[in-house]
Amino acid sequence: MNFDFSEDQALVREQVRRLLHSHACPEMVRALLEGDLQAGQPAWQDICEMGVPATALPEALGGNGLGYLDLCVIAEELGAALVPAPVALSRFVAMEVLLGFAEAEPGAAFLQKLAEGRSIAAFADCRRPLSANVQIEGHTASGWFSLPVDGMPADLVVMVGPGGALFLLELDAAGVAIESRPLRDPSWPEQAVILDSAALLPLAAGPEAGEKLDGLLARSAVLVAFQQLGGAQRCLDDAVAYAKERTAFGREIGSFQALKHMLADLYVSVELARSNCYHGAWALMSDAPDLELAGALAHVSAANAYLACAKGNLQVHGAMGFTWDVDCHLHYRRALWLSGLLGGRQAWKQLIARTLRDEAAGRIAEADIAGQELADGL
Amino acid sequence: MDFEDSPQEAEFRAEAREWIARHAPFDLVKAFRSGLCARSDLVTGARDWQRKKFEAGWACLHWPKAYGGRDAAVMEKIIWDQEEAPVGALNELVLIGQGMCAPTLMHYANDAQKARHLPRIASGDEIWCQMFSEPSAGSDLAGLRTRAEPDGDDWILNGQKIWTSWAHEADFGIILTRSDPSVPKHRGLTMFYLDMRAPGVEVRPIRQANGDTVFNEVFLTDVRIPDAQRLGEVNQGWRVSLTTLMNERMSIGSGIPTGLPEILDYVTALEASGSGFSAGAAFDDKLADWACRANGLKYTSARLISALSQGREPGPEASIGKLVAGELMQDIAIETWDLLGGQVPHGDASLRARHSLVHSVLMRSPAVRIEGGSDEILRNIIGERVLGLPAEPRADKHLAFNAGPAKAAN
Ligand SMILES: Cc1cc2nc3c(=O)[nH]c(=O)nc-3n(C[C@H](O)[C@H](O)[C@H](O)COP(=O)(O)OP(=O)(O)OC[C@H]3O[C@@H](n4cnc5c(N)ncnc54)[C@H](O)[C@@H]3O)c2cc1C
Numbered sequence: 001m002n003f004d005f006s007e008d009q010a011l012v013r014e015q016v017r018r019l020l021h022s023h024a025c026p027e028m029v030r031a032l033l034e035g036d037l038q039a040g041q042p043a044w045q046d047i048c049e050m051g052v053p054a055t056a057l058p059e060a061l062g063g064n065g066l067g068y069l070d071l072c073v074i075a076e077e078l079g080a081a082l083v084p085a086p087v088a089l090s091r092f093v094a095m096e097v098l099l100g101f102a103e104a105e106p107g108a109a110f111l112q113k114l115a116e117g118r119s120i121a122a123f124a125d126c127r128r129p130l131s132a133n134v135q136i137e138g139h140t141a142s143g144w145f146s147l148p149v150d151g152m153p154a155d156l157v158v159m160v161g162p163g164g165a166l167f168l169l170e171l172d173a174a175g176v177a178i179e180s181r182p183l184r185d186p187s188w189p190e191q192a193v194i195l196d197s198a199a200l201l202p203l204a205a206g207p208e209a210g211e212k213l214d215g216l217l218a219r220s221a222v223l224v225a226f227q228q229l230g231g232a233q234r235c236l237d238d239a240v241a242y243a244k245e246r247t248a249f250g251r252e253i254g255s256f257q258a259l260k261h262m263l264a265d266l267y268v269s270v271e272l273a274r275s276n277c278y279h280g281a282w283a284l285m286s287d288a289p290d291l292e293l294a295g296a297l298a299h300v301s302a303a304n305a306y307l308a309c310a311k312g313n314l315q316v317h318g319a320m321g322f323t324w325d326v327d328c329h330l331h332y333r334r335a336l337w338l339s340g341l342l343g344g345r346q347a348w349k350q351l352i353a354r355t356l357r358d359e360a361a362g363r364i365a366e367a368d369i370a371g372q373e374l375a376d377g378l
Numbered sequence: 379m380d381f382e383d384s385p386q387e388a389e390f391r392a393e394a395r396e397w398i399a400r401h402a403p404f405d406l407v408k409a410f411r412s413g414l415c416a417r418s419d420l421v422t423g424a425r426d427w428q429r430k431k432f433e434a435g436w437a438c439l440h441w442p443k444a445y446g447g448r449d450a451a452v453m454e455k456i457i458w459d460q461e462e463a464p465v466g467a468l469n470e471l472v473l474i475g476q477g478m479c480a481p482t483l484m485h486y487a488n489d490a491q492k493a494r495h496l497p498r499i500a501s502g503d504e505i506w507c508q509m510f511s512e513p514s515a516g517s518d519l520a521g522l523r524t525r526a527e528p529d530g531d532d533w534i535l536n537g538q539k540i541w542t543s544w545a546h547e548a549d550f551g552i553i554l555t556r557s558d559p560s561v562p563k564h565r566g567l568t569m570f571y572l573d574m575r576a577p578g579v580e581v582r583p584i585r586q587a588n589g590d591t592v593f594n595e596v597f598l599t600d601v602r603i604p605d606a607q608r609l610g611e612v613n614q615g616w617r618v619s620l621t622t623l624m625n626e627r628m629s630i631g632s633g634i635p636t637g638l639p640e641i642l643d644y645v646t647a648l649e650a651s652g653s654g655f656s657a658g659a660a661f662d663d664k665l666a667d668w669a670c671r672a673n674g675l676k677y678t679s680a681r682l683i684s685a686l687s688q689g690r691e692p693g694p695e696a697s698i699g700k701l702v703a704g705e706l707m708q709d710i711a712i713e714t715w716d717l718l719g720g721q722v723p724h725g726d727a728s729l730r731a732r733h734s735l736v737h738s739v740l741m742r743s744p745a746v747r748i749e750g751g752s753d754e755i756l757r758n759i760i761g762e763r764v765l766g767l768p769a770e771p772r773a774d775k776h777l778a779f780n781a782g783p784a785k786a787a788n
Contacts (some may be wrong), residue, residue, distance in 0.1 A: 001382060003677070003683075259759070278681065301671075
């Protein structure tokens with residue numbers, strides 16, 4: 001048993017960390033929040049050159065020989081560095097879904113472009129009533145849906161239609177318009193995609209498409225969970241560092257038990273998330289039968305940890321934490337955004353509960369007889 | 379990244395599983411957990427189980443052969459514990475002796491003492507207890523007052539210990555005493571071991587909040603013990619106690635049951651019983667949060683075991699096991715209680731048995747949050763020793779013990 005990442009994966013981690021360190025990621029995030037939707041371009045270019053979008057792809061689709069464990073390590077570093085680049089949107093979600101339909105065209109051709117970084121994809125689930133209103137007739141769509149932007153805008157959308165069928169939509173196609181509709185301080189930028197009889201490329205339809213999609217999104221959940229884990233650990237580290245340095249009432253604030261115990265609880269939340277993430281990574285790598293449950297546990301637990309650590313970090317920093325120039329709010333925004341990226345914690349919690357309830361029902365059916373015998377015998 | 383046993387480990391696991399399946403009294407443990415038999419029946423069963431294991435070579439298997447073990451690798455001991463977990467309740471009686479006192483003896487006792495006691499601890503013939511806490515020294519253990527005064531080649535002990543688990547069943551115990559009150563509190567302590575039947579030792583059971591009687595008061599009046607029963611140097615008792623407590627962390631940090639699967643099964647069984655009872659969406663929401671914590675714990679323990687198997691020692695980060703499990707089991711039981719709204723399914727014996735478990739978790743979980751380091755002390759340990767935050771100001775740290783708060787209280 002070796003329930004840890006390997007030395008090779010540690011090298012990958014080191015390499016990504018160095019690369020991200022050479023960029024002023026938080027500054028790019030501020031620019032993105034102030035309306036520059038291309039703000040992450042320099043980081044994204046380096047990330048692509050390093051082969052991140054091609055990681056864990058089959059060689060035939062342009063894979064670079066690295067696997068899912070490497071991708072998990074990369075995700076954790078991206079989360080820690082707060083990099084504004086569409087890795088989660090494009091690689092972790094859209095491409096991971098597309099990979100499920102890669103045997104046939106048009107999936108394969110698009111994947112190659114995405115792997116090389118020549119295209120950026122996003123994922124839109126138009127079954128969600130508040131962020132989409134789309135009508136599909138044959139292979140054309142009209143209406144609107146909203147699309148998040150992270151560092152660079154997408155040019156391709158993997159779309160779930162209102163009926164559950166899967167499509168690809170090229171954003172430069174006829175009948176597609178993109179608008180920015182400002183909100184008051186959104187936690188993360190997004191665009192509205194307006195469709196007027198826009199052409200769709202069908203990927204899959206029927207009930208199997210939906211079932212397969214759930215399995216594929218569980219894979220995304222593991223990868224996003226690692227990104228959340230990286231962010232959570234960074235918030236905790238920042239909070240601990242500040243608590244050792246800042247003084248009040250003649251002592252370091254970290255010696256006050258109210259803060260010390262809060263930080264201890266945050267540490268626990270990060271450790272639990274880390275353990276769930278490692279289990280998720282193992283399930284992802286080995287295509288385990290309980291991958292859906294493992295992905296859900298990793299994602300919910302990492303979302304919990306990141307939100308808790310982002311809140312706690314801001315609190316520990318006092319008013320300093322409530323300034324635009326200190327990074328606390330960037331993590332706070334990122335934690336909120338990532339927790340909603342795959343449909344929100346509630347949906348994943350329902351999946352966990354459903355799975356555990358089904359397992360329990362199975363056990364009860366078996367044990368009922370044995371339990372009765374035990375009680376009768378005594 | 380893998381969970382697989384090596385071929386050797388897999389073979390060992392299969393062998394252990396088969397032996398346990400053939401010999402363990404599963405029904406007794408189930409009956410006890412469901413409130414269908416008494417604590418004394420479990421104690422009798424526990425003694426039988428220890429002896430059976432010892433005779434077949436499964437007791438304390440990671441110990442040296444000379445002391446009753448089989449020199450097994452740490453991983454084999456862990457695998458054994460995992461396989462034995464369903465009847466783990468049978469080990470409560472011997473856990474303190476085997477898990478905490480024995481490692482302390484191995485470190486500090488002489489060869490003759492080790493040869494005499496360790497095999498008997500392994501076989502369950504000798505039960506040992508740990509007398510650290512006192513009425514005025516729990517979290518602040520180093521504030522203890524039981525006096526040890528030299529008298530020729532002997533020591534005379536006077537004082538009182540409290541919360542001593544299993545003292546009423548114990549043959550021996552290790553005891554931390556104050557040998558020099560004129561120096562700061564951590565520097566004047568000495569560790570001994572003691573025959574619980576020596577003149578002057580009086581054990582009085584204390585009834586616990588859950589109705590059970592596992593812990594005791596121990597009064598010591600002019601108890602004479604030979605210097606040979608001293609463990610470690612005079613006034614070095616604090617360091618010796620850290621050996622004991624580190625082993626406590628190892629032995630209880632590895633896998634604490636949270637009651638989650640059992641209580642989930644109970645709720646599911648209630649729904650399937652045809653009574654019309656339904657848990658509803660709020661329960662599912664909590665269930666998902668509990669599952670995140672319980673699985674996080676399970677795989678945290680896998681990470682610790684993995685580190686052990688790679689030859690690394692667990693550090694203070696092992697503290698999170700009990701901290702998470704204690705709160706979690708209490709939350710689960712209270713929420714389930716709430717869900718039932720005071721209803722007790724008296725009609726059906728198997729449901730009643732399952733219901734009993736909710737009660738025992740409800741009433742036992744508060745203790746988990748206190749014993750062996752309270753939640754608050756564990757948070758201090760994480761804050762200070764894992765995260766490196768500055769320690770709290772400690773008013774009495776450098777004062778001679780008899781000049782500190784102890785003096786004011788006298
Ligand atoms: C079931 C059970 C079995 C036990 N078995 C044994 C045994 O076999 N042998 C043995 O020696 N002992 C045993 N104990 C005793 C146990 O170790 C102590 O109860 C424990 O260390 C706490 O000490 P206390 O009860 O004196 O509480 P106190 O130390 O008085 O604590 C009271 C409250 O104050 C809090 N507190 C104390 N100090 C701090 C601080 N610095 N910061 C924040 N909060 C603080 C505590 O967390 C707690 O909430 C057992 C206890 C229980 C419940």
